[in-house]
Amino acid sequence: MPSYKAPVEDMMFLLRDVFRSDAVFAEMPAQTDTDCDTIESVLEEAGRFCSEILYPLNMTGDIEGCRLENGKVITPKGFAEAYKVFSEAGWGGLSASPDYGGQGLPRTVQILVDEMLSASNLSFGLFPGLTRGACETIEAHATEDLKNLYLPKMIAGIWTGAMALTESNAGSDLGLLKTSAKPRDDGSFTVTGTKIFISSGDHDMAENVIHLVLARLPDAPAGTKGISLFLCPKFLVSEEGTPGAPNNISVGALEHKMGIHAQPTCVMNYDGCQGWLVGAPHRGLAAMFTMMNAERLFVGVQGLGVADASYQTAVTYARERLQGRTPGATVTSPIIDHPDVRRMLLSMRAFTEAGRALTLFTALEMDREKFHPDPEIRRAATGLVALLTPVIKAALTDFGFEATVLGQQVLGGHGYIREWGQEQVVRDARIAMIYEGTNGIQAQDLVLRKLTLDDGQPVVRLFGLIRKTLDEAEPVPALASVRHAVQNALAHLESVTKRLTSGDLSSAEERNAAAVDYLRLFALTCFGWLWLRMAHAQTEAGISENGNKPAGKLATAQFFADRILPQTASLAVQIGAGSASVMAPDAGQF
Amino acid sequence: MPSYKAPVEDMMFLLRDVFRSDAVFAEMPAQTDTDCDTIESVLEEAGRFCSEILYPLNMTGDIEGCRLENGKVITPKGFAEAYKVFSEAGWGGLSASPDYGGQGLPRTVQILVDEMLSASNLSFGLFPGLTRGACETIEAHATEDLKNLYLPKMIAGIWTGAMALTESNAGSDLGLLKTSAKPRDDGSFTVTGTKIFISSGDHDMAENVIHLVLARLPDAPAGTKGISLFLCPKFLVSEEGTPGAPNNISVGALEHKMGIHAQPTCVMNYDGCQGWLVGAPHRGLAAMFTMMNAERLFVGVQGLGVADASYQTAVTYARERLQGRTPGATVTSPIIDHPDVRRMLLSMRAFTEAGRALTLFTALEMDREKFHPDPEIRRAATGLVALLTPVIKAALTDFGFEATVLGQQVLGGHGYIREWGQEQVVRDARIAMIYEGTNGIQAQDLVLRKLTLDDGQPVVRLFGLIRKTLDEAEPVPALASVRHAVQNALAHLESVTKRLTSGDLSSAEERNAAAVDYLRLFALTCFGWLWLRMAHAQTEAGISENGNKPAGKLATAQFFADRILPQTASLAVQIGAGSASVMAPDAGQF
Structure with missing residues (x-):
């Protein structure tokens, strides 16, 4: 149980x-x-x-x-x-x-x-x-x-x-x-x-x-x-x-x-x-x-928490549940051996661990903002926190909800009934996408306000941090393919960001129509960045000195790069298509 | 209400x-x-x-x-x-x-x-x-x-x-x-x-x-x-x-x-x-x-039905609810005027109308299978029905559920409480992804059995029908950009299909790992095909003789082509990455 x-x-x-x-x-x-x-x-x-x-x-x-x-x-x-x-x-x-x-x-x-x-x-x-x-x-x-x-x-x-x-x-x-x-x-x-x-x-x-x-x-x-x-x-x-x-x-x-x-x-x-x-x-x-950043970070973390609870239950069930045989097996297999079940579990894990990393990164910036003696560092932290707050609130609750739906699916019919608690988690997770400003409102906040805050310095700073991680990973052969995927994602994000802030998509209507897809692209790129950092910290070449090496980090990073991060390319195309088709129908035509 | x-x-x-x-x-x-x-x-x-x-x-x-x-x-x-x-x-x-x-x-x-x-x-x-x-x-x-x-x-x-x-x-x-x-x-x-x-x-x-x-x-x-x-x-x-x-x-x-x-x-x-x-x-x-095809079509239609019910409520609410001002407005706007709300409503509509078309296409084939006097036509129909059954069951319930989640989101907090019925629809919709064979099982059925059924003739026939629609649409300038998007989607689908049936992804493990993403790619391409057919039937150049022209078909087709169909490119990349990262972690590492 x-x-x-x-x-x-x-x-x-x-x-x-x-x-x-x-x-x-x-x-x-x-x-x-x-x-x-x-x-x-x-x-x-x-x-x-x-x-x-x-x-x-x-x-x-x-x-x-x-x-x-x-x-x-x-x-x-x-x-x-x-x-x-x-x-x-x-x-x-x-x-x-x-x-x-x-x-x-x-x-x-x-x-x-x-x-x-x-x-x-x-x-x-x-x-x-x-x-x-x-x-x-x-x-x-x-x-x-x-x-x-x-x-x-x-x-x-x-x-x-x-x-x-x-x-x-x-x-x-x-x-x-x-x-x-x-x-x-x-x-x-x-x-x-x-x-x-x-x-x-x-x-x-x-x-x-x-x-x-x-x-x-x-x-x-x-x-x-x-x-x-x-x-x-x-x-x-x-x-x-x-x-x-x-x-x-x-x-x-x-x-x-x-x-x-x-x-x-x-x-x-x-x-x-x-x-x-x-x-x-x-x-x-x-x-x-004044307390909204903290509240929204808290709500994002709710999405993360319920997703992890759902993941833990799904893994327990998938280890115990015997059903079907994997290719070549002679006895009934635990469903955790089936590739599609692994895909679901890895999707959940790839999200929760990256979401946790993004949360911690942001919380440390909040602590810098509050406690650091250097006003320049405080100012920089304020900008990063303001930028990442809507991303965390919306992305962690959207992906968190999606993760709980996967966690329910792993259990099949047993996920739809009360027994294992997976259906409750889905119902509970759903609220976090709505309260403390709906996720649509968060996306508007990101695109209409945060991208241009302080003349866009927080965005420039964040993209700089991502590039720094890419540079640090370059000498490590084991990280090459994850690094390449993150590089592509960042290129998509930077290109779209430019169009939204000073290019053909910078009108209020275009930004509004692009906002939700953009926030998703932004979050996936951040997750990719943090997967690369986590994978790097786990390799021999990493700069870890404490020897705390949770299992499967590089494998999950690779999964994220292979099976989820490619979405950034499509999102960039979708955003690039602009608002015309969104605005075309009259209100009466819906 | x-x-x-x-x-x-x-x-x-x-x-x-x-x-x-x-x-x-x-x-x-x-x-x-x-x-x-x-x-x-x-x-x-x-x-x-x-x-x-x-x-x-x-x-x-x-x-x-x-x-x-x-x-x-x-x-x-x-x-x-x-x-x-x-x-x-x-x-x-x-x-x-x-x-x-x-x-x-x-x-x-x-x-x-x-x-x-x-x-x-x-x-x-x-x-x-x-x-x-x-x-x-x-x-x-x-x-x-x-x-x-x-x-x-x-x-x-x-x-x-x-x-x-x-x-x-x-x-x-x-x-x-x-x-x-x-x-x-x-x-x-x-x-x-x-x-x-x-x-x-x-x-x-x-x-x-x-x-x-x-x-x-x-x-x-x-x-x-x-x-x-x-x-x-x-x-x-x-x-x-x-x-x-x-x-x-x-x-x-x-x-x-x-x-x-x-x-x-x-x-x-x-x-x-x-x-x-x-x-x-x-x-x-x-x-x-023997009755499973019909039952699974029925379950797919459940996903479609609840999505349409949710859409209708969301549209009613979005017309009535006044909140915020659109760019340039001097009074509070109905939320249906906000681009992001339109994006949600159009996503729902783009799915339900294409899903309905795919259902009807398949039901007509089922009727040919049962009632047509020509055994060749019956046989061809049997193959198409067998091929499309898992697609309809899984895609219509997956997208149907996603649509109800959007329909709930349109109502904000009012979607999370009982009042408008939107939360019930989400809870009800969720079962259809599970029963009558989970959607993961449907995807396995598609990839492991249906693609190679009758030496792959049903797939060839379906892709032929899609190409026929592309050819027929070619002379119509108003359809050019939708047609182009569908052509791209079909190219992705054909390329991946070849790899799964006779190429580097044809092992049971690879197919299993690819199945769910593949079914989604397959369904989106079918939806694109049917949007092109529907848009064509609504244009002046279409071959309609009855004059029944529901509003907004071409606009919704364009939205689908612009904002949803690009996903096919990413799905093709994700599938192409293969099963290695899915299979890498030991069961104990989850």
Whole structure:
């Protein structure tokens, strides 16, 4: 039956051999203690918690789901207890500021733990994930009073956070939102409106829920420039930090969703509740967006996590399941011996390991952005993070979903029923392509904003890093064919990028029509680059000094180069065809 | 809110203008009355039934699901009544033999109605679909007595059929099955064993369920050559055709599935029940396979149907939903105006309309195979049907599923919740990639058997038909760029086909590793071919005489050529890379 083992070995290979994180953190005064041995013990501890506590609750949570009773959300059996253990062990404050009780570990460690949480129990993982997002927003924008009152309890996991953005007529286009906020005499505000799709909107796992609500002040300009952010607690908090009277916040309904059934996605009514402004008036969207890179990286990692969970189950099943005979076999074969089953498993693995590498690369840049003393390095890191964030969010959830569909297919009929959990993983994985900005919106962000950010310097820098890896691999004969495939992919990407930024495809309409295919081309090229780096680190000629050599890296790199990376050529042709055929039909002709 | 309108106009365009079905049926003595006007009125009537009766039951059936009470399966509210109306109107016997009360209409009409049933209510459509499969098997292989006793009631929908093949250790590899059958003195048999994943295994919609069960006789050789087929009714039937005492058949459990919740997928126990041999001893698998082409075409059409249902909902939503502004717009735009949303909708449409065309092309060949007086034409048709069956089953369900995922994405968060039904369609669509032989198995069938069938004549014939369409399109300037794209795709397909059948990729291992990518390349090329035919039929230069010109055909053909067909180039490269990287890792390295 299925189980989950955290991929600590692969994570440590990336940190030690591929990205040499000891040297990276040694440059950051706040992180000089963060060596690989420390990280490894954190990861092993987190992995144990995820395998032993969270993974067994994943299927029972899906079956039981959340329910609304007398206006209160009840989470599935075991969730509240697990959250208590989780919080008491300090997992909620791993990367939070030590000023408010956090452990101050780098984003890199946080994101590796996030992968495990997502893999073992996506519904559960959203509770601390959203709380962290809320904390980061509060820390960056709220007054000292609000920070001191709310952050310690939230970081300790005693209270959780929720982000209330979407309304029924304002999703991708938040400029349309209608929730209002009116000033009170005491400096606080009265917030009124209804929000939908609010994850962790209400539950029984913590003593308070702190809502960050986007709303309009009376004098607000129309559109996105008139949105402000308000902190609205479920229970009003005394000056000593004790929750007291209920605020006027109620659960309108629980959504019936395809998956993440153990996560309460609520319609929330803010019925003239009391709220406090976070950040400047009319600057709420900007405040919310300060934590958006981190949130989107987190969502990308969700796609990665569920894909790995699905992969692990598919491998277990494929080893045990005897069916058919491979060419030349005299007895029934385990299906892992059939070439087409191997193709499916390798496709999943080629994605998860490259996706993990891209995540780690980006998380290290986020840590540089936050902790590095050199402003030039910080600036460069900011650009790379901004560029890669939409790629990670969209590509890791698109490919992650595709991987879970493959992981289900490996099990045949047994993948369609509850038994092995593979169908749940598909249903759960699907949400990550939608929330925190749909993947179409991410692609628009990449093509319309990020390619031209800072005069295109981040793109130039990234392509330079890819070329550096190509150069370093050149003397190694074992890498020649992978290297050649990556070189081709980069050529396609560079050529299309030029057309989109300054060539025949640079109009807003052309970029919009090209965006999703372009993001896929971009991501596949990055994956190819990182496969070449990983394969290089595993060869004798590689510069590894730690001897951590997970099996099959070069083989998987070769598979990726042979069987997946060629897609970049077609994507370049598809993008190159332009928007004409997309725009041709009248709306009435669909 | 969502609704479903049967695509009768598009179906009639294909019949009248693209495939000229009047001329086709005029050559078949048994079908000379089947003209387009007759078909159109049948389709309109079926479409009304599907829109008005079945579609409203689709979501309620999903929510309520089937349940097992005191050993009996209860189907969701409204299903039994709808099935009664359906049967009394004669829909169950549309293409069944008039000798046993059927209407004897061609497969072509049946498959168009099947698309509507699948689109409006996949769970429901399986009841008559499986009954038809059982009837066709009985008619082809059972004794006259069994035929006379069972077929009239099954064709009338008074009884339904179930196909009991799979066991827990015998799925793709039926040679491993263990259910036994022992002869009784009266010429019947005692059948003992447990089957899983039995669709329509038990229910409350008809007075009897007729199980066709694969089992082994005492003297059976091992493997697939020792399997016989038995007819086992839920209630034993008197000589007068009245159901009486229960047979020893019971429901072990209802499976908890990802989707098709209104379809009872059962674990069935045959506890020494009485059964009657159908066909020769040890030839049960062959008997079952006589109806496999039709069943697999039916499953392919399920993928097509659900994709069209999802498309219709996505278009409705995209027209109504206002969000964001397109370049130059001064007010909020309906999302159907955004290029990326159009890309998603056109991808769905480009698939469904080409998939429908491929289905109809194949169904017409099935009708030629059955009804045409010329044995040469029948033989040619048999080859084409055998070749295209795995392509249709796998490609229409793979692309169909991908289309439903796009249809869900168009709705953003509203696609992930129950409200518009888009998430149900994704869950329902997923099964069709698995049952009736997984899509991996279909690809093996194509590459290992069908390519070399009859010395490869069917493939040569199909490629010849594609070239004929290319030649006919050559003089038409408006078709030049679509034609060019199809020509490229065909060149890739022909080159790879040669390598797989007689070249460097012709070993069993290479073919197995190439199969899924090859089937996709094959299907895309067929879709391209049919888009060219459809576009041609819509141009002034086309040979249409009926003037039925659905909007947007040429535009969609161009979109397909520009934005999807280029994938064939990459697929050819991927296949060409061979199996080495697929086979490289040890089983322990996964």
